[in-house]
Amino acid sequence: MTEKRALFIIFGGSGDLAQRKLYPALYGLYYQGRLAKHFAVIGTARRPWTDDHYHDIIKQSLVGAPGSAHQKTEFAEHFYYQSHDVTDAAHYVTLRDLAEKLDKQYALDGNRVFYMAMAPRFFATIAEHVKSEQLLSAKGFNRLIVEKPFGRDFATAKQLNDDISQAFSEEQIYRIDHYLGKEMVQDIMPLRFANPLLGHAWSKDFIDNIQITLAEDIGVEERAGYYETAGALRDMVQNHIFQIIAMLTMEKPARYDAASIHAAKRAVLSAIKPYTPTQVHDKFVRGQYLGGDDIGLSYREEDNIASDSTVETYVAGRVDIDNDRWRGVPIYIRTGKRLKAKQSRIDIVFKPTSDNILPTVNDTHVAPNVLTLIIEPETGMHLTLNGKEIGTSDAVSPFTLDHALDQDELAKAPEAYQRLMLNILDGNKLTFTHWAELAASWHFIDAIRTVWDNDKADGLAFYNSGTMGPQQADDLLARDHRQWIWQGDTTK
Structure with missing residues (x-):
């Protein structure tokens, strides 16, 4: 060493x-x-x-x-x-x-x-x-x-980047996104590119939709002042969620090095086109948590929060990638405060069997295969497959293959910031964000933010603390004849 x-x-x-x-x-x-x-x-x-x-x-x-x-x-x-x-x-x-x-x-x-x-x-x-x-x-x-935050919109981010670039080159600038240092996010590339079983199925031909959830069970707490100027869209979607999207959907890099990986991420992020105002209203939901006697304060009752604040503590939406690999595959995202449980996860939902010849339980449809990556607080993954129901029945029934890191394995995994610090010392920029990636995400976020700022309170949905967010987020998927895989159950 x-x-x-x-x-x-x-x-x-x-x-x-x-x-x-x-x-x-x-x-x-x-x-x-x-x-x-x-x-x-x-x-x-x-x-x-x-x-x-x-x-x-x-x-x-x-x-x-x-x-x-x-x-x-x-x-x-x-x-x-x-x-x-x-x-x-x-x-x-x-x-x-x-x-x-x-x-x-x-x-x-x-x-x-x-x-x-x-x-x-x-x-x-x-x-x-x-x-x-x-x-x-x-x-x-x-x-x-x-x-982070690296700017409040594209214009301020570009100004900040121009300013620091007067003293440091792009090769010397390390923009931290701590989610890129987390163990299961690090595992995305090996899963995709070292397993032909998954690699060959990683496209619109086999994947029906992708779901990314970054859920927190706490409120804004001591970050209230910051949150009132940022909101969930800037705080979580523009950086963490867009970086996860890039890792999940980029083409195979030419080499396993920072330059090649950043080039692949830039290419796929550039294929995510900013939405028109009509599309923003149709494809994105914003919410704000409510409190109660047994569940704590509402967002507007927190210290340093305006009593009529329209800042979102919850975002759900659909992201579409306009390229040959992913065209037509919706990426559903959601993040929020005061939700039912804390969990960050990715659910890859594969297309269902269209010509099943086998009997099923109660004549239901065959369940889709789902690959789930649990980022935190647990760390691991599970794959839902279909097999025969146990017993004398011939019916198809889903079962799950689980891989969870135990305490000994977790002890070997560095905390995200420790990994990032080591990468900084090594000059390894694999786990950091290139300016072009930030620019692409800001263009998408700015289009949404502009609509919401003009709408003010119109369209802001309220949800009870301890739930999985506003009903409109479920409706977003229901319109596409889909549903969220994770309903807040911490055992799955």
């Missing part, structure tokens, strides 16, 4: 993202030996912390992580804190001096990772000063890590 060498400069080092995700992820690499002696981290934020206080914060973020207290203390000693105003050029000079000192102290070979773990409105300012105050290393690698 090769030890990685790098200096991490985390803008927003005192924030929630850093403490919940980044520090545990880096510690996971340290605990595995992928980071050892030759790494250092500078955390920057406005708060006037000392290094000692910063070390305490780091160790608090590791409560429950494996390893001894001594290991966690040694890890934390690689961290340095600088109180920092991102708009003040003088602070970047101080930051540069500290970076150069740590580079020599830890023999980092000039490798630098700049992590934007703060509000996107500061990204351009930080990138500009990183370049102008000469924080970019001349001898090692320079990599910029950008969190």
Whole structure:
């Protein structure tokens, strides 16, 4: 196992993202030996912390992580804190001096990772000063890590991309979508391209529809302020769901490398044409959760939410791909807050048998084959097939082949951010998003957002917390003579 060498400069080092995700992820690499002696981290934020206080914060973020207290203390000693105003050029000079000192102290070979773990409105300012105050290393690698949201629409996303591109090339920019780091999303390519059984059936000739569900059972909670400016469409569909769509539907890349995979993803996303206003009304549903005495607050009753807010906490829709492989195959998507259960999953529904000669239970139709990938909170997959009903009957009855990762297997699977951090250090961009992919998804999202913003409250459907969303989402599939495979049952 090769030890990685790098200096991490985390803008927003005192924030929630850093403490919940980044520090545990880096510690996971340290605990595995992928980071050892030759790494250092500078955390920057406005708060006037000392290094000692910063070390305490780091160790608090590791409560429950494996390893001894001594290991966690040694890890934390690689961290340095600088109180920092991102708009003040003088602070970047101080930051540069500290970076150069740590580079020599830890023999980092000039490798630098700049992590934007703060509000996107500061990204351009930080990138500009990183370049102008000469924080970019001349001898090692320079990599910029950008969190979502990457813009609010295509225009702001393009402006942001143009701004950070003044200091960093596309090859140096790593746009994080943490769903791409999840184990079962990583498994999509091997399933498609290493199994002829599935590979030959992966098209409109055999697949009837695809369903993607990212369901949460909690409300907006402490993210209310952000959610009121974003909504489910921007928060979940534009990034996570569109990346999953691309992984599921892209053509086989020429090679297993970042450039080939990004090219394949760009090609299929470009075949998803933005909808007209009439199509938006016909193919997309937006909802907002209601509360009650036993189920908590309604969205409009949450702190920092307008009493007449029309922001959606739920989205369902149909996405169509206009190419030879997928034309006519609907991709149904849905995501929402305060639903019946938490689960992220993909259901691939194959076309039913059209000429069945076998008897069936109660003369029903033969059930379609369904391949289900469970992304979280469990991790695994199951395949629904048809066989003979147990007993003396000759009737066809469905059964399921299950593969679920057990605790030992899950322990070997890195948490999404840990995987992404390792990929950053390796210079592996397979699990990151190219600008052209973002641009394609924003064009589609903007068409929907424009219609909804003009409609205001018209068309906003309300649903009770603890359900699977508004009835209109079921009606969306019923019009196509289909139904959602998953009804919120956590045992399936």
